[in-house]
Amino acid sequence: MAASASSRGFTAPIGAAKLPTVEVFPTLPNGFVEFRRKKRSSTGGFFSIQCCCSDSVMPIRGGSGSGNGVDKGDDGRFDSKKITANYMRTQASSPMPFASPQSRFVSKPEKFFSRCTPRSSGPKSRDSPPKRDTGIANEKDWGISMLNDNVNETGVNEDGSTWYRESGEDLGDNGYRCRWTRMGGQSSDGTLEWKETWWEKSDWTGYKELGVEKSGKNVEGDAWWETWREVLHQDEWSNLARIERSAQKQAKSGTENAGWYENWWEKYDAKGWTEKGAHKYGRLNEQSWWEKWGEHYDGRGSVLKWTDKWAETELGTKWGDKWEEKFFAGIGSRQGETWHVSPVGDRWSRTWGEEHFGNGKVHKYGKSTTGESWDIVVDEGTYYEAEPHYGWADVVGNSSQLLSIQPRDRPPGVFPSMDFGPSLPPEDELPPTLSQ
Numbered sequence: 001m002a003a004s005a006s007s008r009g010f011t012a013p014i015g016a017a018k019l020p021t022v023e024v025f026p027t028l029p030n031g032f033v034e035f036r037r038k039k040r041s042s043t044g045g046f047f048s049i050q051c052c053c054s055d056s057v058m059p060i061r062g063g064s065g066s067g068n069g070v071d072k073g074d075d076g077r078f079d080s081k082k083i084t085a086n087y088m089r090t091q092a093s094s095p096m097p098f099a100s101p102q103s104r105f106v107s108k109p110e111k112f113f114s115r116c117t118p119r120s121s122g123p124k125s126r127d128s129p130p131k132r133d134t135g136i137a138n139e140k141d142w143g144i145s146m147l148n149d150n151v152n153e154t155g156v157n158e159d160g161s162t163w164y165r166e167s168g169e170d171l172g173d174n175g176y177r178c179r180w181t182r183m184g185g186q187s188s189d190g191t192l193e194w195k196e197t198w199w200e201k202s203d204w205t206g207y208k209e210l211g212v213e214k215s216g217k218n219v220e221g222d223a224w225w226e227t228w229r230e231v232l233h234q235d236e237w238s239n240l241a242r243i244e245r246s247a248q249k250q251a252k253s254g255t256e257n258a259g260w261y262e263n264w265w266e267k268y269d270a271k272g273w274t275e276k277g278a279h280k281y282g283r284l285n286e287q288s289w290w291e292k293w294g295e296h297y298d299g300r301g302s303v304l305k306w307t308d309k310w311a312e313t314e315l316g317t318k319w320g321d322k323w324e325e326k327f328f329a330g331i332g333s334r335q336g337e338t339w340h341v342s343p344v345g346d347r348w349s350r351t352w353g354e355e356h357f358g359n360g361k362v363h364k365y366g367k368s369t370t371g372e373s374w375d376i377v378v379d380e381g382t383y384y385e386a387e388p389h390y391g392w393a394d395v396v397g398n399s400s401q402l403l404s405i406q407p408r409d410r411p412p413g414v415f416p417s418m419d420f421g422p423s424l425p426p427e428d429e430l431p432p433t434l435s436q
Contacts (some may be wrong), residue, residue, distance in 0.1 A: 014346050144178075164182075177202055178201045180197065181198045209229060229247075230243070230401070277292070292307070301329060307324075319335075350369075353366060362379075
């Protein structure tokens with residue numbers, strides 16, 4: 001029974017690389033330190049990760065916000081005016097902010113601002129290094145304000161730093177329009193630099209996009225880049241309105257072999273279908289770690305969640321933890337594995353599983369390479385999240401600027417061309433048979 005209780009732990013040797021790991025528990029008799037995954041709660045969807053290179057605890061997002069379902073009487077078909085009229089009345093609260101300490105190698109924002117913030121009528125730099133594990137911001141947090149007229153300005157500040165600001169509009173086929181604003185600046189010696197671009201896109205199919213890209217560097221050689229996008233479009237097969245949000249962030253140290261990258265995405269449609277996920281990577285000198293997770297809700301009660309984390313050192317030590325759960329109508333399963341490989345190739349692993357029958361009975365089983373094993377049926381309730389905390393109504397309520405984008409006027413008798421041809425996901429997300 002003791003083996004079952006700890007079968008879902010994240011195990012690493014004492015004195016292992018100082019990597020972000022889950023909450024530390026006392027040393028086990030076999031000489032390992034156990035790290036246990038916290039269950040996602042119904043109120044926050046967090047599990048805690050202890051960053052060993054700092055004294056703080058960083059919450060990692062496993063789910064976000066609190067969403068409501070859509071009106072079952074609405075067929076959800078694509079109509080941006082209808083979305084604005086019907087759903088903007090929903091007072092959806094934004095998800096709780098994800099506080100996270102700044103990476104140790106990134107310089108403080110004030111070091112950057114003190115020499116690079118223009119003092120005249122030029123644009124003011126808002127650029128600062130992105131923070132890890134903060135997910136996807138809402139559009140209001142970016143403060144995007146498009147300029148109405150074409151602008152092309154430059155200037156020099158009192159401290160010798162320079163700035164520029166420009167805006168314009170690009171037009172294309174099928175009513176395509178992209179309004180954009182670019183701005184940036186640098187110190188007199190070029191060691192400090194920042195850039196930021198805003199854009200909004202639309203066409204006659206109802207496609208709308210709002211986005212930001214920014215980057216910067218400082219005198220220590222630290223460099224960072226971040227982009228954020230929010231898209232409204234019509235699903236080519238279901239004809240339903242869909243909103244997609246994404247964010248990519250990365251930072252690299254100029255003084256040590258350290259850096260990190262994150263790619264976050266969320267997809268929602270008007271019938272409750274939701275997909276969320278993230279891919280993360282980090283490195284600190286001889287230590288590297290990775291994390292991937294995903295959530296999929298079909299809008300009819302079926303849910304799939306999974307997480308895969310692993311880490312390694314240049315000496316050859318590797319360890320990881322992964323789990324998956326599938327549920328529908330109170331019936332489903334959970335399974336996972338925790339593993340460790342020593343520098344000489346010795347491998348330890350523990351696998352575990354649960355079968356939930358929907359009648360208050362749960363079959364639990366597992367084994368490890370050290371001889372542990374268990375196979376029992378217990379009386380236990382089944383808990384899982386059949387709907388996302390942050391759903392369609394929430395994302396619509398937080399996307400007023402995206403929905404208010406005005407497309408070009410369409411001449412009478414001219415109709416948008418709709419491309420419903422087959423499309424493939426990015427190559428790195430294809431099954432092996434498609435990527436070869």
